[in-house]
Amino acid sequence: MELSRMSRRRALSLIGGSAVAAALPGGVVRAQGAPLNLGYQTSTWGAVGMVAEAEKLFEKTRAKVVFHKFDSGRTIRDAMVAGRIDLGSIGAAPFVVGAAKGNMAALGTVAYAGGTLAIVASKKSGIKTVADLKGKKIASQLGSETDHVFQNKIAPAFGLKKGDFEVVNVKFHDHVSALAGGSVDAFAGVEPYPAIADVEGLGVVVTDYSKYDIVPLLLAVQRPVLEKRSDELVPFLKGWLAAVKMFKDDRKRVTGIVWNFYKSQGWKVPEEVISKALARMDVTPTYVPELKNYLTNMAQTLVNKGQIASVPDWNKVLDQQILKRASA
Incomplete structure (x- = not known):
């Protein structure tokens, strides 16, 4: 696998945030009707976002969405805290830190990815x-x-x-x-x-990691966006769920989309590699029963290390209403 210098510079410019919308102060919400800014990771953890973008699934549900690519959940979280993006797919550790700051919630899970x-x-x-x-x-x-x-x-x-x-x-x-x-x-x-x-x-x-951790991936949302733009999040989530459905119904097409994404970034990787990688990810939008205890244990570890002040209230952080409305 080779990554050309030109492709690497292009990828780094995307990852570094040059493609991200101009920052707004944390907690400031864009006006209703403005596009929602979605960040997804350039690893296979961003596959649902890749599919939604390639298939124009948000357009089909009349949701206005602008896509931004990042190298990790931590950089997505930091962009959300800074007010540069509204939503993002991030792992539990950066999500817990964002939730502890009081300005991050979740609309559901993206996948369980151990x-x-x-x-x-x-x-x-x-x-x-x-x-x-x-x-x-x-x-x-x-x-x-x-x-x-x-x-x-x-x-x-x-x-x-x-x-x-x-x-x-x-x-x-x-x-x-x-x-x-x-x-x-x-x-x-x-x-x-x-x-x-x-x-x-x-x-x-x-x-x-599957023997040691369920590794939940969360679909995070800025709390002010959840509170003030909930009606716009419903068509957004309908488009997201359409991408999730493709993982269940048309895995071959999904694999091709993700494979093309990596080829566009300069990676020369066999399609078989992408197929096997995606097969290791359980794509589902719903919270499993053990998720709250999992997040609590992780948060307590971060409290003990002095990285956050307290364990968030997961009943307030893990929203279920938007998913119910989008699934109706």
């Missing part, structure tokens, strides 16, 4: 299990759900504690090149990058 995350080791490293990461350098995007689960659940499960390994802050889309260049021994990454490393013969999957 199978899409993996610890990948260089074939030259001799690493066979997570325990072998002791004394090694691991690329991980700090502040992401992927990193949070790795450092707080998977590493401790193998007897590893802080200081036993070195975490190098590397963005997801640079994990494969970091592994190929030898600057790290392994990475904690999200699809399609583990699959790419495997197909290229650069790395081996030590473990995926």
Whole structure:
């Protein structure tokens, strides 16, 4: 897989926010009728957004939506907190931080994605299990759900504690090149990058996250948008649900759309890699019964580390009304 310099610059300009609408102060809501700004990730976690954009599904439900692409849920959360975008698909860790600040809620889930995350080791490293990461350098995007689960659940499960390994802050889309260049021994990454490393013969999957975490991906919304533009969120969510339905009814078309997205960004990746990566993601918009306890445990961990002040009230944060209206 190769990423040309021109494509890399283009991707970084998108990720860095040059494609994002001009910032509004946090908490300021755009006028009713103005387009809703949606951020989605350029990993497979953004696949629902990719499908909705390619198929013009929001136009079909008369929702005005502008799409913005980001490298991670953390950068989406930061753009939401800054008021640059209204909605975004983000992992639980950045979502909990955003909810704790009081200005973020959720319309539903995007997916449960434990199978899409993996610890990948260089074939030259001799690493066979997570325990072998002791004394090694691991690329991980700090502040992401992927990193949070790795450092707080998977590493401790193998007897590893802080200081036993070195975490190098590397963005997801640079994990494969970091592994190929030898600057790290392994990475904690999200699809399609583990699959790419495997197909290229650069790395081996030590473990995926499915044994350790459900890894919920949330469809987050700025609370002021939820409170003041709820009627506009209904056609938005109808369009989103149409994309979700395509994952159930036409997986081949979905795979082609996501594959074309990566080709447009300069990646030369077999369609089979994308197909396998998407198969590891359970795309569903509804909250599972254990989600509140999951988020509470994560929030308490962040409270104990001093990263947030208190555990949010999930009954207020996890909205269910817009989804009910859109599904009617």
